[in-house]
Structure formats: structure tokens, C-alpha cells
Amino acid sequence: MNVIVGKPLTRVDGRAKVTGGAQYAADFNQPGQLYAVIVSATVGLGRVSEIRSANIEAMPGVAAVITHSNAPKLPYLLHKGVIDPAVGERLHVLQDDAVRFFGQPVAIVVADSLDHAEHAAAALRIIYDARRPVVDHADPDVARIIPDAAGADRSRGDADAAVAEAAVTVDEHYDMARENHNPMEPHATIAAWNGDRLTLWSKSQFLMNEQAEIAAIFGLPAESVEVICPFIGGAFGTSLRTWPHVTLAALAAKHVQRPVKLVLTRKQMFFTTGHRPRSLQRVALGATQEGKLTGVIHEGTGETSRYEQFTEALTAVTDYLYSCPNVRTQYRLAPLDTGTPNHMRGPGEASGIFALESALDELSYKLGIDPIELRRRNEPQIDEAENKPFSSRSLIHCYELGAERFGWSRKTPEPRSMRDGRLLIGMGTATATYPAFHAPSNARVRLLADGTAEVEAAASDMGPGTYTSMTQVAAEFLGLQPAQVRFRLGTTDFPPTPSHGGSWTMTSVGSAIRAACLEAQFQAAKRAIADNGSPVFGASIDTIEWAEGRLRRRADASAGLSYQEILAKTGDPIEAEGSAQRDPEAAERYSMHSFGAVFAEVSIDPDVGTIRVRRLVGAYGIGRVVNPLLARSQCTGGMIGGMGMALMERTVLDARDGRPVNAHMADYLMPVNLDAPEMEALFVDEIDPHVNPLGVKGLGEIALVGTAPAIANAVFHATGKRVRTQPIKIEDILTA
Structure with missing residues (x-):
């Protein structure tokens, strides 16, 4: 079989980028x-x-x-x-x-x-x-409105009573800063x-x-x-x-x-190209002494402009991530005199999971239960919010794989108990998750007389390797080598596709390319069957097969016909279009998400409060991995983004006029090469036949989700100080 998907191919557009041939x-x-x-x-x-x-x-x-x-x-x-x-x-x-x-x-x-x-x-x-504008929704006088969107308030059981009556509780507030994309x-x-x-x-x-x-x-x-x-x-959503x-x-x-x-x-x-909205959250957890969650409350408020209601999935993760009979989530908006926020990598989930995973970590210390073990004790068998089985869920496998590679067993349980010389050392972990989205998409395949193929879709490539991964999909289903496939994107003249965001490009566009390839092969087979000089002349379509990009009768040991041979008589190319959308029956039956576990090690200078991330390890269950080289690059990029979220990125507005006072790269801090720690991304073997024909779930968003709380939890382990605002600043470490 011509196996191309799953191989770590280097970028097909790499030369154009490093030589200046790529046009932006x-x-x-x-x-x-x-x-x-x-x-x-x-x-x-x-x-x-x-x-x-x-x-x-x-x-x-x-x-x-x-x-x-x-x-x-x-x-x-x-x-x-x-x-x-x-x-x-x-x-x-x-x-x-x-x-x-x-x-x-x-x-x-x-x-x-x-x-x-x-x-x-x-x-x-x-x-x-x-x-004078109003730009700070921490002001108690700012109105909170219920967004005109489904799922703003969700509830099962009686979470308030369960938390109030629980043997052990955590009830805290979290403040996530406004961020700008800055690609x-x-x-x-x-x-x-x-x-x-x-x-x-x-x-x-x-x-x-x-x-x-x-x-x-x-x-x-x-x-x-x-x-x-x-x-x-x-781009990251901007x-x-x-x-x-x-x-x-x-x-x-x-x-x-x-x-x-x-x-x-x-x-x-x-100013005008969106931003990750600042969010204020409350998470309250109730649990038994054995660590079983009995009640979860997650309330969040995000900023929006006065002329639009921007919403994101701030509390959505809480509904399905852990097993609990009593869960209540609430989402509100604070209209402010700002531009409309926008989706930023891991939108909603990245902010919401910081609060949830920080609270869960705090609960683990109150209970004296290892954070991974606490998650294991609350692992659900189904999506309890939707009452559906998961199409696949490898969270515990991710924790096991990540913990082994990270060396979690070396962690001592007491905060402030690990040192490297005079430096405080901390280890933390957190869950990552993101929905496995899919949107209707289209693609076109053209088989040419020289035996090559052109593939077209109106997709984008902001850096994850769309050119390469789509080339791999087309090559595998056509039975060609990647060098024989030319994938083109980036114009509305090509077949329509969904947005290049939300981790659904490979799931949606890739599935459409697969469909277009199969249709092109069908058209090529019909042409060969109609050719009286062809060895498959007159055959019925169900008695022939494609293998390694060649057409032959089933059980025939001959080499068969190549695309080039089929097209040789007329020289006319074969053009086919394909489309793909999620199977509605599967969508109705299953809850579809990616899962992961992120581990962080930090060192902190106790005298000056500087924080350095030493190591990050992420283990992910994302279905089929199309290109592990590109996937690891996606993950390490996401981890760096999570570092920025945890320790550096914050857009500060002047309350007098709403001016972003740090709208430049001198004061808007982001991780640079010198900040990059040792990073590793691992992928569990996960087969999910329900999400789409390719079995892929998407990766871009989940690679950031979970990193910030893992770092924050490591900071607590190192110092014994629980910081519930992000980014964590030096003064947070130096003050009580």
C-alpha cells in the first residue's frame, strides 16, 4: 500500500519560504x-x-x-x-x-x-x-448581560447544594488578561x-x-x-x-x-483586529474525602464591544471534562467601549481551563491526592452533559504516557520541597481538550497526462503545514508519490472551504480532498473501461481496483494501468470535485473531542521572583496523525503560546481613554528563543472511525490549551503561592 499519511515529510513549501519565493x-x-x-x-x-x-x-x-x-x-x-x-x-x-x-x-x-x-x-x-469610555469589566458597576447564544447557562443536578454540603471545597476567582495576537x-x-x-x-x-x-x-x-x-x-485567529x-x-x-x-x-x-477578551471567572468544587467530585460550579464573564456580542466557549469544557452528578455553568458578557474581541488560539477553552485546572490542582493539595490520581478518580465513562459516549477518549493514556516521559514520579508532594541549589523547583500538570470540529468543505483534483495530479481548495496556510499535509492525503489516496502532487490553495476561485481555524482544516478539507481523489479515480476507471484497447475494457466497475495508483482487474497479478497510460490516448485531463461533511448520525450519537495532558517544570529564584520554564511535555490523543513532524511543531508552538499566556502576555488599557498603553513589542511581552525550554510532544495511538473518514481530530488549538494551568500549578508547587491571575508576574511571587 502507498502509505504517505503518517510519515514525517518536510514542508513542500519550505524552500519557497526560506528563499523568499513565498508571496504574502x-x-x-x-x-x-x-x-x-x-x-x-x-x-x-x-x-x-x-x-x-x-x-x-x-x-x-x-x-x-x-x-x-x-x-x-x-x-x-x-x-x-x-x-x-x-x-x-x-x-x-x-x-x-x-x-x-x-x-x-x-x-x-x-x-x-x-x-x-x-x-x-x-x-x-x-x-x-x-x-470617558468604560473599558474595565472588573468594575462592579459594569452591566453583565446574558448572551443571545445557546448554552450560556447549563445545569445538571443541584451544584450549589452539592458544593455547600461537600466534605472538601474549593471556591476561588480567576482573572485572565486581555491578549493580542501579534503574529x-x-x-x-x-x-x-x-x-x-x-x-x-x-x-x-x-x-x-x-x-x-x-x-x-x-x-x-x-x-x-x-x-x-x-x-x-x-495569525492565531486574528x-x-x-x-x-x-x-x-x-x-x-x-x-x-x-x-x-x-x-x-x-x-x-x-486596535481593530480583535483580541482575546479578558475574562473573570469563579470555580467552586465540592468533593468527598476520597476525591470524588460531588459538585462543580463554573461562572465566567468575558468582555465584548457595545456593538457586537462576541462569545466563546469559556465554560464549555466544564460540562464534560470530569465525572460529576451536579454541575452548573454560567456565562455572561460585559459590553465595553472597545473593539470587538476575536477568537485567539484555543478560544474560550484556553481561558476556561486555566480556572478549572487550577481549582482542581488546589483540590488535590487539600485532599492530599496526587493531581493525576485525582483526575483518574473522576474520569467519566461518557459525556455526562450530552449523555453520549465519546467517539474516543485517551485522557488517562495521555497522563500515563506524559508522566512517564516527564518523570512525574520524581515529584515530591509538598510545595516548596524541591530545589536545585538556591532555586525553587516546581512540577505541575493540567488537562488539555478541544472539540473535534468538522465543517462542510470542497476540493478539486485534476489528473494530468504526465501522471501527476493537481489538487485545489480555497483553504489557507498560516504556518501549520497545510500545503504538506494535504499533499500527503492526496498522494496516499491517488497512489502517487508526494512529488507527483501539486496542492494549491489561497484563492476564492478554488472550491470553497471553511475557515483556517478551529482545528478543522485537516478534518474538513482533508476529507474533501479524499473524496475528490476517489471521484477522480472513478472517472479514470470509467475512461479505461470504455477504451477498447485497455486491458480492463468492458469490465464492470466492481470487478476492478486501484492499487499503488494503478488500475487492474481484481485478483489480476499484472501491473495494471497507470494514470499516464489511461490518459495517453486523448491527453485530456480528468477533473473531479469532491465534498465532505460530518456524518450526521455519528454527530448525533457521539461526543467528539481531542484530549491531552501537559506537564511543566519551572525554576524560580526566591530572591527576585523570576520564573523560568525548564521543561514542557505534552501527550495528546488526536486520532490519526497525518504528519508527526508537523504535528510536533504545532504542539511546541502551542506550548510557547501557553507560556506567553501564563507568564507574559497582557494588553493594558488606560482607563481614561481606552488606549492600549503597551501597543508595541517593547512592553507587550512574548516568549522569545531565549525563553524556549526543552519541549516534547507525544501522541498516543488513537483510532477514531467516527469523527471523519480520515480519522483525524485536529491539533492547532489543543496544543495551547492546558499549558498555562500546568505552568501555574508548577509555580504553586515551587513556591506554595497560588496565583489566580494570568500572566503571573514577579510581584505575585514576591508578595504574600
């Missing part, structure tokens, strides 16, 4: 293009009362200054992509004088060079009628009109949604908008939605009748 959104410069710079509001709430632009329009190279006073009124037809908040209306950029949050675009300057555009934008004088590649769009047709070279994780969104904003048919994005330099800069680039290009290039500054990426 800002690289698609167009003849005669102009350059646009956004002018961002310098107040957090109010109205624009005056714009003094006359002298700006006369500055060298300036082609246009566009504001709400001269911008066209755009249709902004209704559009709600799967990634967009279901409640509320997206920002209508430059359509009125209202300022809803600090950094909102209030003007755009277009010039013949970036220098001229930046100089003019900096000189533009805008007068505001400003009011290497900034947001960028080049817009060019040809009559009523618009082409966008734009950084996007969801090309089909960007096409539909911009078409709706400008009142165009979707087919009149083409979005092109073959490479993404990191490019899932279509943000105002894309509209502004298209608006400016139409205004000046020339292509326009717009690239956001690093500072502007803190």
Missing part, C-alpha cells in the same frame, strides 16, 4: 499602486467634531484624504459568516462621526508613497467631542478594481468569508470579488474575520481609481 499579501504590488495609511481615533468614546484636511490634501504626493464627510455611503448588506458574532452589527467604517473605541479608523490618507502617506496622516488634525506578518490588503470587479490580495484565514463580507459591504455579487492569499505569516482595513483599502482604491496598498502598523493591530 503585501508582496503583490500592482502597477501604478498608491499607498494608504489609516488615521486612528485618539479618544476612546465620543464624536468627530472637526477634521482639518484642506492643507493635508495639498501636501506632496497626497492623492486623497477620505473621512466620514466625503466617503461614499456603502450598502453594508447583511452578512453573518460562521466566524462573525451572531448578535450585533459590524463596524461601519467611515459611515458616521461616532467614535466607539480608541484606535477606530476615522480617516484614511492615500499618497504616491508610504512615506508621503505616513507624513500626511500624522499631520491630519482631528477635533473630538470626547467622553509576525501584519494585516495587509492590496485592492484593485477592474470596472465592478474587485481583487483583494489580503491576509485572510477565511477567504470565502472575506469574499462574501466585502461583496455585502459594497453591494456586489460574491463572484465579483476575488480574494488571494497563498501564504500567511502567522485574520479569521474581515476587519475594517480591508474595506478601507477597497474603498480607497475605488475613490482614486488605482490599486491601493494598506498595511497596518504593529500599533494599529492592537
Whole structure:
């Protein structure tokens, strides 16, 4: 059998990336293009009362200054992509004088060079009628609203009574900081009109949604908008939605009748492209002296803008992760004068599991039970929230595998009991989990006369290796070598796919490619059967088979026909499309999730409070692993993101005007190479025939989920101080 899936192939696009051949959104410069710079509001709430632009329009190279006073009124037809908040209306950029949050675009300057555009934008004088915004939902006066979304409140049994009557309890509050995505590649769009047709070279994780969104904003048919994005330099969710800069680039290009290039500054990426919302949570646990959970309460509040309801799965994990007869979860939103938050890697789950896994670790110390053993004692047999069996669940296997590799048995149980010289050493662990999502997807396969194949889908690749993994799937099902397959993505001209996020690209697009490959083989077989010079001429379709990319009669020992031989007579390629969606019966019958266990070792200087992560080990049950080399890279990247969440990343807003005071890479701290610890990712052998035909579950999100609480739990073991805010700061260690 031609086994390609499961092999650690290096990236097929690697050479293009390291030699500069890969083109990102800002690289698609167009003849005669102009350059646009956004002018961002310098107040957090109010109205624009005056714009003094006359002298700006006369500055060298300036082609246009566009504001709400001269911008066209755009249709902004209704559009709600799967990634967009279901409640509320997206920002209508430059359509009125209202300022809803600090950094909102209030003007755009277009010039013949970036220098001229930046100089003019900096000189533009805008007068505001400003009011003080509300940007901190820790303020008790901030309203909490019930989101108009299913599952905001869920309950089974009587959790409040169970916790109140429990022999041992934990009842604590947790504060997760606001984070910004900050990928290497900034947001960028080049817009060019040809009559009523618009082409966008734009950084996007969801090309089909960007096409539909911009078409709706400008009142165009979707087919009149083409979005092109073959490479993404990191995203982590920030490019899932279509943000105002894309509209502004298209608006400016139409205004000046020339292509326009717009690239956001690093500072502007803190304003209008979403963020992980700050969340405030309460977790209360009740248990027997033997460690059996009797009651669980998980309440959480996340921030949102005033004009949209952004929701995420903040409390969803608590419903199914552990066995407990009495569980109550509650989710609320705090509308603030900020831009709308957005999904950020492990959205909701990463924040919610920090609170839950920290509380469970605290319970383990109260009970004197090893944290892994406590989880084992509360391992469910089914998803107790949905009353369904899991399609597969390898959590305990993950803990066993991870604990052995990590050396968990060397951990001494008492906090502050392990040292390396004068340094305090701590070990911690936490569970990781994420739903095994699947969305309808499509793909196209073209068999060529030279024996190679082209595969196309309107997917994206922000770094996990989509080009490579999809090539492997196509090669295996066509019976070809990877070098004989060319996979192409990144344009809305290709068959539609879902967003490149939510850990469903391989499950969805990969399954569609499999279907397209099988359909292409079927078409090739029909052509061979109809060829009177073919050794399978006249055969019925059920008496022939494909093996190693060759067609032959069943039980025939001959070499059979290659694609090249089948196509030789006419030379015409064979083209087939395939689609895939989850089996509704399986979705109804099973609860589908990935699981993992993360282990962390930290060292802490007791005199100055500095924390260093020494080791991270993650063990994951994710179904079939398409490429273990890429999968390990995904996991180590996720662990680094979890380190940032635990110890560094925090966007701070000035309460006076909502300004992000650390909107730059000097003060917005993230892990760098020097911070990277020894990391290892392990995968349990897990077969799951229910999730999709490939048996894969997705990996990108779960690789971050669980890392932050494992580090926090290690910090407690090292110091005896339980820090319930993230990121954990030096002053948290130095203060009682």
C-alpha cells in the first residue's frame, strides 16, 4: 500500500519560504499602486467634531484624504459568516462621526508613497467631542448581560447544594488578561478594481468569508470579488474575520481609481483586529474525602464591544471534562467601549481551563491526592452533559504516557520541597481538550497526462503545514508519490472551504480532498473501461481496483494501468470535485473531542521572583496523525503560546481613554528563543472511525490549551503561592 499519511515529510513549501519565493499579501504590488495609511481615533468614546484636511490634501504626493464627510455611503448588506458574532452589527467604517473605541479608523490618507502617506496622516488634525469610555469589566458597576447564544447557562443536578454540603471545597476567582495576537506578518490588503470587479490580495484565514463580507459591504455579487492569499505569516485567529482595513483599502482604491496598498502598523493591530477578551471567572468544587467530585460550579464573564456580542466557549469544557452528578455553568458578557474581541488560539477553552485546572490542582493539595490520581478518580465513562459516549477518549493514556516521559514520579508532594541549589523547583500538570470540529468543505483534483495530479481548495496556510499535509492525503489516496502532487490553495476561485481555524482544516478539507481523489479515480476507471484497447475494457466497475495508483482487474497479478497510460490516448485531463461533511448520525450519537495532558517544570529564584520554564511535555490523543513532524511543531508552538499566556502576555488599557498603553513589542511581552525550554510532544495511538473518514481530530488549538494551568500549578508547587491571575508576574511571587 502507498502509505504517505503518517510519515514525517518536510514542508513542500519550505524552500519557497526560506528563499523568499513565498508571496504574502503585501508582496503583490500592482502597477501604478498608491499607498494608504489609516488615521486612528485618539479618544476612546465620543464624536468627530472637526477634521482639518484642506492643507493635508495639498501636501506632496497626497492623492486623497477620505473621512466620514466625503466617503461614499456603502450598502453594508447583511452578512453573518460562521466566524462573525451572531448578535450585533459590524463596524461601519467611515459611515458616521461616532467614535466607539480608541484606535477606530476615522480617516484614511492615500499618497504616491508610504512615506508621503505616513507624513500626511500624522499631520491630519482631528477635533473630538470626547467622553470617558468604560473599558474595565472588573468594575462592579459594569452591566453583565446574558448572551443571545445557546448554552450560556447549563445545569445538571443541584451544584450549589452539592458544593455547600461537600466534605472538601474549593471556591476561588480567576482573572485572565486581555491578549493580542501579534503574529509576525501584519494585516495587509492590496485592492484593485477592474470596472465592478474587485481583487483583494489580503491576509485572510477565511477567504470565502472575506469574499462574501466585502461583496455585502459594497453591494456586489460574491463572484465579483476575488480574494488571494497563498501564504500567511502567522495569525492565531486574528485574520479569521474581515476587519475594517480591508474595506478601507477597497474603498480607497475605488475613490482614486488605482490599486491601493494598506498595511497596518504593529500599533494599529492592537486596535481593530480583535483580541482575546479578558475574562473573570469563579470555580467552586465540592468533593468527598476520597476525591470524588460531588459538585462543580463554573461562572465566567468575558468582555465584548457595545456593538457586537462576541462569545466563546469559556465554560464549555466544564460540562464534560470530569465525572460529576451536579454541575452548573454560567456565562455572561460585559459590553465595553472597545473593539470587538476575536477568537485567539484555543478560544474560550484556553481561558476556561486555566480556572478549572487550577481549582482542581488546589483540590488535590487539600485532599492530599496526587493531581493525576485525582483526575483518574473522576474520569467519566461518557459525556455526562450530552449523555453520549465519546467517539474516543485517551485522557488517562495521555497522563500515563506524559508522566512517564516527564518523570512525574520524581515529584515530591509538598510545595516548596524541591530545589536545585538556591532555586525553587516546581512540577505541575493540567488537562488539555478541544472539540473535534468538522465543517462542510470542497476540493478539486485534476489528473494530468504526465501522471501527476493537481489538487485545489480555497483553504489557507498560516504556518501549520497545510500545503504538506494535504499533499500527503492526496498522494496516499491517488497512489502517487508526494512529488507527483501539486496542492494549491489561497484563492476564492478554488472550491470553497471553511475557515483556517478551529482545528478543522485537516478534518474538513482533508476529507474533501479524499473524496475528490476517489471521484477522480472513478472517472479514470470509467475512461479505461470504455477504451477498447485497455486491458480492463468492458469490465464492470466492481470487478476492478486501484492499487499503488494503478488500475487492474481484481485478483489480476499484472501491473495494471497507470494514470499516464489511461490518459495517453486523448491527453485530456480528468477533473473531479469532491465534498465532505460530518456524518450526521455519528454527530448525533457521539461526543467528539481531542484530549491531552501537559506537564511543566519551572525554576524560580526566591530572591527576585523570576520564573523560568525548564521543561514542557505534552501527550495528546488526536486520532490519526497525518504528519508527526508537523504535528510536533504545532504542539511546541502551542506550548510557547501557553507560556506567553501564563507568564507574559497582557494588553493594558488606560482607563481614561481606552488606549492600549503597551501597543508595541517593547512592553507587550512574548516568549522569545531565549525563553524556549526543552519541549516534547507525544501522541498516543488513537483510532477514531467516527469523527471523519480520515480519522483525524485536529491539533492547532489543543496544543495551547492546558499549558498555562500546568505552568501555574508548577509555580504553586515551587513556591506554595497560588496565583489566580494570568500572566503571573514577579510581584505575585514576591508578595504574600
